[in-house]
């Protein structure tokens with residue numbers, strides 16, 4: 443059966459996702475938002491397997507060193523330049539399709555869900571790829587300065603789901619910042 447691809451991202455109103463190598467709201471911490479990220483990406487649907495997180499090199503280095511690799515998940519870092527995985531990363535892939543191939547071959551027995559966790563070009567490639575895709579978007583309702591952006595989610599290609607298991611529907615607030623969790627699913631052609 444073809445694999446579902448998931449992406450998870452937190453975005454400002456202008457679709458900004460990062461600034462100067464960090465989250466736009468840094469140094470403010472959104473702990474409950476981070477817990478949501480961890481729960482969604484680290485919880486496999488099959489006992490005994492692990493989910494996979496795929497990320498670009500800058501996203502890898504944006505994770506504090508003490509939190510790398512992301513625990514209980516197989517961490518794949520994408521880079522065209524690196525010859526070996528960055529210290530702590532489990533696997534290196536030279537492009538997105540190589541990462542997916544690695545998951546379907548060498549990692550097939552141990553890998554469960556696949557989660558794309560950034561950055562910009564990787565989200566774009568995942569969102570434009572074929573097959574079933576889900577986008578788990580945290581809509582941050584406050585604008586911060588941003589230099590890295592999420593491509594527009596085309597409502598011709600994605601529909602907003604009315605609800606999704608384990609995703610709270612009510613308005614969230616931490617440190618004076620309000621946000622909402624949204625889930626989009628690709629419309630099958």
Ligand SMILES: NC(=O)c1ccc[n+]([C@@H]2O[C@H](COP(=O)([O-])OP(=O)(O)OC[C@H]3O[C@@H](n4cnc5c(N)ncnc54)[C@H](OP(=O)(O)O)[C@@H]3O)[C@@H](O)[C@H]2O)c1
Nearest residue numbers: 451452460463464498499500501521522523537560561562
């Ligand atoms: N708000 C959120 O949810 C969220 C999520 C993730 C990241 N971020 C933020 O976004 C920023 C980082 O994202 P970014 O877009 O600047 O960078 P990025 O995609 O994380 O990393 C870019 C680098 O990754 C490698 N890469 C990316 N796509 C690749 C591909 N398809 N094939 C091979 N290599 C690939 C390349 O490395 P080489 O140059 O080595 O080839 C590229 O220079 C940070 O500010 C971070 O905090 C925010």
